[in-house]
Amino acid sequence: MSVWLPSAPCTPGACVEPTGPAATLPRAVLRLTAVTALLLGGIMLLPLGRRIPAGPVRWWCRAIVRAAGVRVRVVGPTAPAGGVLLVANHISWLDIPLLAAVRPARMLAKTEIRQWPVAGPLVARSGVLFIERDRLRALPDTVARIAGALRAGAAVTAFPEGSTWCGRARGTFRRAVFQAALDAGVPVQPVRIHYRRSDGAASTVPAFVGEDTLLASLWRVATARGLVAEVEVRDVIPPGSHHDRRSLARAAELSAGPGVHREPHRT
Numbered sequence: 001m002s003v004w005l006p007s008a009p010c011t012p013g014a015c016v017e018p019t020g021p022a023a024t025l026p027r028a029v030l031r032l033t034a035v036t037a038l039l040l041g042g043i044m045l046l047p048l049g050r051r052i053p054a055g056p057v058r059w060w061c062r063a064i065v066r067a068a069g070v071r072v073r074v075v076g077p078t079a080p081a082g083g084v085l086l087v088a089n090h091i092s093w094l095d096i097p098l099l100a101a102v103r104p105a106r107m108l109a110k111t112e113i114r115q116w117p118v119a120g121p122l123v124a125r126s127g128v129l130f131i132e133r134d135r136l137r138a139l140p141d142t143v144a145r146i147a148g149a150l151r152a153g154a155a156v157t158a159f160p161e162g163s164t165w166c167g168r169a170r171g172t173f174r175r176a177v178f179q180a181a182l183d184a185g186v187p188v189q190p191v192r193i194h195y196r197r198s199d200g201a202a203s204t205v206p207a208f209v210g211e212d213t214l215l216a217s218l219w220r221v222a223t224a225r226g227l228v229a230e231v232e233v234r235d236v237i238p239p240g241s242h243h244d245r246r247s248l249a250r251a252a253e254l255s256a257g258p259g260v261h262r263e264p265h266r267t
Helices: 025-051 054-067 095-102 111-115 119-125 136-151 176-184 214-223 245-255
Strands: 070-075 084-088 106-110 129-131 155-158 188-196 227-233
Touching (some): 084 176, 095 188, 129 136, 136 155
Parallel strands (some): 070 227, 084 155, 084 188
Antiparallel strands (some): 188 227
16 A cells, blocks of 8 residues: 555445436537646646746636536635645545635645656646655655745645545545644645535535546546535644644544535635
């Protein structure tokens, strides 16, 4: 098992429900075309990295989710400025643009992405922090690099469960990344992501789990009707409130878990 990315038991066959009422074929194709165009446009702008203002980044991220046919609802306080570690549960590829819509941040990504043709070098230039998933010896250096980015005032986004889950089941938050927040003395911003149908019932259609392929997941989302992505920004955990990474990770996990969260709605 990887120190960073443990596996989850969720699989498409066991956990992902049927799409239900489906969008028409032309509409689904149009959605996929729009998502692809937005992604390609974003890839071309990746070398600009942190020089792009936050406002356009948020708009672009929301646009990707909406182009896929998913409505977005964000509730809760605004994420703090300056160095902050954003952590959330992980269900879908949609989670990445949804978190960036809360606050643009430097992402943690597996180091293998560096080797991808075209996209790899562009992603590297965008400020992504790479992790070596299977090298325990690399852990202190990776934590130090994350802490350095946080000290410099960057927001860093992580999915501490280490793997995608279907949304009905969830994983435990791994502790390593929280050591970086402790070392840098920055707050932790828990976020809960969940997906619903238009009638309010929970949906696993957007889940990207197990042996699922990205294309299959994209098509499942594009052909679904009435999906809603709900992003709950929970109360920030201030620096100094927890003195070890175990208790900090546990507090963030509990905060990002299910529960009633009543805050003013913001779009």
